[in-house]
Every structure is written in C-alpha cells, then in structure tokens.
Amino acid sequence: MNFPDLKEARKRTSNKVNILYDRYNIPERIMNIGYGKSYSILxxxxxxxxxxxENISGIMEELGYSRGENYETSDIIILNTCAIRENAHNKVIGILGRIKHLKEKNKQLITILCGCMAQEETIVNLIYKKYPWIDVVIGTHNIYELPLVLEKVIRDKKQEISVYSAEGDVIENLPVKRDSKYKAWVNIQYGCDKFCSYCIVPYTRGKQRSRLPKDIIKEVEVLKNDGYKEVTLLGQNVTAYGKDLNSNYTMANLLEDVSKTGIERIRFVTSHPWDFSDDMIEIIAKYDNIMPYIHLPIQSGSDNILKKMNRRYTIDEYKSLFYKLKKKIPGVSITTDIIVGFPNETADDFKKTLEIYNELKYDLAYTFIYSPRNGTPAALIKDEISLEEKEARLHTLNQIVNRYAREANQKYLYKTVPVLIEGPSEKNNKVMGYTDTMKLVNVEADLSYVGKIVPVLITEVKTWSMEGVIKVD
Ligand code: SF4
Structure with a gap:
C-alpha cells in the first residue's frame, strides 16, 4: 500500500527527470488475464x-480485455477522475454509490479509481476508510503498473492503494487505443511548476517534465502515416515546453518541427500567457498547418486578483500579448478561461473582468465559480463573498460571453471555411466537424466525408455552433 502525501507532492528538486522507454511491460503470465471479460472507463x-x-484502454486491451458496451454490465469499471473543481469531485462521489450497488449484485466486479483524485491525500484516506469496495486506487505517476496491480487484486481479493507523490518521470511506449482515426492527442509535457494559488495540478501531476522532441516527432510521423489529419499537442502548460530539458529547444522549435512533418492540422493546449514567446507567435503565423486558434486563460481582469492567484502577469502584459497575436496571426480565434468569485474578489475586481472581456471580445470563454482545493494556498483564505453573489457574477459574465460568441460566429456567415468532418452530428442527417479556428459546424453531408477536410459554406450561425453545406466549385 502506498498513500499520497501532499507535502511530498509539493516538493520540487533539481533531480534529473528519467525518460523511461522500457518501464511498461506485461509479464507473459498475465498477458491474457482479461480474455472474455470487458472493461469500461468513465x-x-x-x-x-x-x-x-486512451492509454489505459491500450493497457486493458493488451491484457486481453475488450471494451464493454456500458459500465453497468462491464467486468471492470475504471473511474479516471479530475480534481480541478468541487463539481468534478461530486460527480465521482455520486457515481460511487451506483457502483457499490452494482458490486453488491456482482461480487466479481472490479472497480479502479485513477486520475487526479487518486493523488489527493484526503480523498484516498476517505476511500480507505469508507469505500472498501473500491478495489484499486492507482496514481497518475504509475499507471504503467496497472497490469501488476490488477493481477495482485484478482489474486489477493484485497483493496490495493498504489499512489506515489513523486515529482515524476516520463514513461514512453505506453500502448494507446485512440478514440478517433483522424484526430489524435499527443502529450508533449507532463506536470506543472507554476503553482497558481488555486490550482491542485502541480500536486497531482508532479513537476514539469517535457518529452524529448525526437519522441514527439516520431509519434506525429506515425500518426500522419496512419492517416491522421490533426494532432493536438497536450500539456498543462505547453508554452513552457522544453524549459526543463537543459537545452535551448523551445515550444517554438517544437511547433516548427511538428509542422515540418506535414501533418495537416496542429493545435496545442493549454498555454500560460507568461511563457508565450514572440518566437512562438512567428512560427504559428508562418506555418499554415498550425491552426489559428489559441486558448489563452486570463482567469481575472483584476491585477489585484491575478497577483493573489500567482498568475505572474498583469492585465497590461496580457493585453499586449493578446493584441500581438491578433496582429500577427490573421483571423486568429482566441478563447479563454475565467474564474469568478476568487476569495474576496470585490465588486470592483469583477467589474474589471467585465471591462477586459468587453474590450477583448473573446471568441468563447470557459467560466467557473472559484472552487477551493484542499492543500492549495487559496483554500486557506477566509472568503467573505457569498455563493449567491458569485453565482450572480457568473450569470452576468456568461451573458456577455454568449453575446460575443455569437458575434464572433457572425463573421463566418456566407464565408467558406475548411472543416475536418469528424462524424455524425447530433442532428439528423448531418455530420459535424471543426473549422481551423475551432468552431463547431454541423454540415449537410453524408458519412462518406468523415475524416476529410472539406470547404464548407456557412449558412447559419448560432451562439455555440454554425450550420453549413459543402461548397462545390
Ligand atoms: S499553469 Fe495551469 S496547471 Fe499550472 S498551476 Fe497554473 S492553472 Fe494549474
């Protein structure tokens, strides 16, 4: 048994990050342990x-399990959890009751909890004391050990908690079963060293560790050869990519090298404004296959709150970056994240958030009420603002978010834009996909277009999506 420890998780040392190519392997004796059995991941x-x-699916299928039709009839249920907000917590805690009921009916059912909640000290202690029917808790740093942990639980029929609060390594060569044949996620970096005062990620995901450029490029080349059209380079703070590699290789270099693979579309998330370099902007502007879409979290319009959030930039610095992006990358679409109701956010602080939003007119924003996370500095601040007030602020903000989202979409009306068709739309007889600028479009077309980038004439715009038809010359 290994339990997480918040103090350990907070530590940062200058220890070298190990890039481990052969850490994941499945011993011969358990190669087919899941034959004839199913798994589901929530x-x-x-x-x-x-x-x-997708990696966990890859591991499960190498063990012989096949994907179940739904979690209620599967032999193994895996909860891949999130710790970023109370809401995400509550959803998981809510489903635990349902799973307990399933477990009472089927004693052979195995339940696994992994992801960020598995790295939280209070949560794991709670599971140990109150949820003995959860068979496995496995952390974010050692998911590669899942086969051995599963073997142990099947053999011993005892709860297994296997979580390390380490800074972390880079584990290469995990298997992957991707959800799409056209769009792929590619990790470029793990962890985060920014320690924004409200955020639990640096504790649950460890220190910033960049993958080596050669491993990333190779993965993208393989995807391209397999027919993938789009890759999204993933990390908690991709703009800081490479800073831990002890070389001068940066995110700008990586974007250029990935662009040169010739894959048709490249995206990246998430960017921290503090690390967004001019070189990056030049490269995004230079290469057509790097999409003109940037997600650039601002979090608040008030310097006072940004300082308390430990965001490391002022509103003036953010604005200067925003306008540089708009000027240098023609047609760029910029979206953001905003937290309302950070502890003791005043009416004036919130007014500044509305003012900056009215000035920058984002294409879209993901807005949230601040949610205290146990163990973070912000959670210790005594908050005088009521939940009702925070909800009212969120409502006010969302009204202007919706207004500008619709206005941003309006610019596309009767224009022809490239759309990567991904699959059937929720609407009858249509397919759906995204523009280069990340706008959702429902297209009047059949499934033969799935996986293709096609010109689409936009015929109608709404707040969250657009409608279109394929443009034929
Ligand atoms: S940069 Fe992002 S992931 Fe890192 S601490 Fe800040 S909010 Fe969390």
Whole structure:
C-alpha cells in the first residue's frame, strides 16, 4: 500500500527527470488475464485525462480485455477522475454509490479509481476508510503498473492503494487505443511548476517534465502515416515546453518541427500567457498547418486578483500579448478561461473582468465559480463573498460571453471555411466537424466525408455552433 502525501507532492528538486522507454511491460503470465471479460472507463476532466484514458484502454486491451458496451454490465469499471473543481469531485462521489450497488449484485466486479483524485491525500484516506469496495486506487505517476496491480487484486481479493507523490518521470511506449482515426492527442509535457494559488495540478501531476522532441516527432510521423489529419499537442502548460530539458529547444522549435512533418492540422493546449514567446507567435503565423486558434486563460481582469492567484502577469502584459497575436496571426480565434468569485474578489475586481472581456471580445470563454482545493494556498483564505453573489457574477459574465460568441460566429456567415468532418452530428442527417479556428459546424453531408477536410459554406450561425453545406466549385 502506498498513500499520497501532499507535502511530498509539493516538493520540487533539481533531480534529473528519467525518460523511461522500457518501464511498461506485461509479464507473459498475465498477458491474457482479461480474455472474455470487458472493461469500461468513465473519464472526467480535461483533455489530458481523455488521452490518459486512451492509454489505459491500450493497457486493458493488451491484457486481453475488450471494451464493454456500458459500465453497468462491464467486468471492470475504471473511474479516471479530475480534481480541478468541487463539481468534478461530486460527480465521482455520486457515481460511487451506483457502483457499490452494482458490486453488491456482482461480487466479481472490479472497480479502479485513477486520475487526479487518486493523488489527493484526503480523498484516498476517505476511500480507505469508507469505500472498501473500491478495489484499486492507482496514481497518475504509475499507471504503467496497472497490469501488476490488477493481477495482485484478482489474486489477493484485497483493496490495493498504489499512489506515489513523486515529482515524476516520463514513461514512453505506453500502448494507446485512440478514440478517433483522424484526430489524435499527443502529450508533449507532463506536470506543472507554476503553482497558481488555486490550482491542485502541480500536486497531482508532479513537476514539469517535457518529452524529448525526437519522441514527439516520431509519434506525429506515425500518426500522419496512419492517416491522421490533426494532432493536438497536450500539456498543462505547453508554452513552457522544453524549459526543463537543459537545452535551448523551445515550444517554438517544437511547433516548427511538428509542422515540418506535414501533418495537416496542429493545435496545442493549454498555454500560460507568461511563457508565450514572440518566437512562438512567428512560427504559428508562418506555418499554415498550425491552426489559428489559441486558448489563452486570463482567469481575472483584476491585477489585484491575478497577483493573489500567482498568475505572474498583469492585465497590461496580457493585453499586449493578446493584441500581438491578433496582429500577427490573421483571423486568429482566441478563447479563454475565467474564474469568478476568487476569495474576496470585490465588486470592483469583477467589474474589471467585465471591462477586459468587453474590450477583448473573446471568441468563447470557459467560466467557473472559484472552487477551493484542499492543500492549495487559496483554500486557506477566509472568503467573505457569498455563493449567491458569485453565482450572480457568473450569470452576468456568461451573458456577455454568449453575446460575443455569437458575434464572433457572425463573421463566418456566407464565408467558406475548411472543416475536418469528424462524424455524425447530433442532428439528423448531418455530420459535424471543426473549422481551423475551432468552431463547431454541423454540415449537410453524408458519412462518406468523415475524416476529410472539406470547404464548407456557412449558412447559419448560432451562439455555440454554425450550420453549413459543402461548397462545390
Ligand atoms: S499553469 Fe495551469 S496547471 Fe499550472 S498551476 Fe497554473 S492553472 Fe494549474
């Protein structure tokens, strides 16, 4: 048994990061341990988790398990959890009750909890004391050990907690079963050293560790040869890519090298404004296959709050970066994240958030009410602002977010834009896909277009999506 330890998780040393190519392997004796059995993964949270679930699927299928039709009838249920907000926590805690019920009916059912909640000291202690029917808790740093942990639980029929609060290594060569044949997530970096005062990620994901450029490029080349059209380079703070590699190789260099592979579309998330370099902007502007879409979290419009958040930039610095991006990258679409109701955010602080939003007119924003995370500095601040007030602020902000989202879409009306068609739309007889600028489009077309980038004439715009038809010359 290994439990997480918050104090350990907070530590940062100058120890070298190990890049381990042969750490993951499955012993012969358990190669087919899952033959004839099924697994389901319930994934919560960000794109990193979505991609981690693709790796977990890869591991499960190498063990012989096949994907179940739904979690309620599967032999193994894996909860890949998120710790970023209370909401994500509650969803997982909510489903635990349902799974307990399934477990009472089927004693052979195995339940695994992994992801960021598995790295939280309080959560794991709670699971140990109150949820003995969760068979495995495995952390973000050692998911490669899942086969051995699973073997142990099947053999011993005892709860296994296997979580390390380490700074972390880079584990290469994990298997992957991707959800799409056209769009792929590619990790370029793990962990984060920014320690924004509200954020639990530096504790749950460890220190910043960049993958080597050669491993990333090779992965993209293989994807391209397999027919993939789009890659999204993933990390908690991709703009800081390379800073831990002890070389001068930066995110700008990586973007240029990935661009030269010739893959048709390249995206990247998430960017921290503090590390966004002029070189990066030049490269994005220079190469057509780097998409003109930037997600650039601002979090607040008030310097006072940004300082308390430990965001390391002022509003003036952010604005100067924003306008540089708009000027140098024609047609760029910029989206953001905003937290309202950070502890003791005043009416004036919030007004500044509205003012900056009205000035910058983002294409879209993901807005949230601040959620205290145990163990972070912000969670210790005594907050005088009521939840009702925070909800009212969120509502006010969302109204202007919606207004500008619609206005941004309006610019596309009767224009022809490239769309990568991904699959059937939720609407009858249509397919859906995204523009280069990350706008969702429902297209009147059949499934033969799936996986292709096609010119689409936009015929109608809404707040969250657009409608279009394929343009034929
Ligand atoms: S940069 Fe992002 S992941 Fe890192 S601490 Fe700040 S909010 Fe969290």
């Amino acid at each position: 994934t919560y949270g960000c794109q990193m988790n979505v991609h981690d679930s």
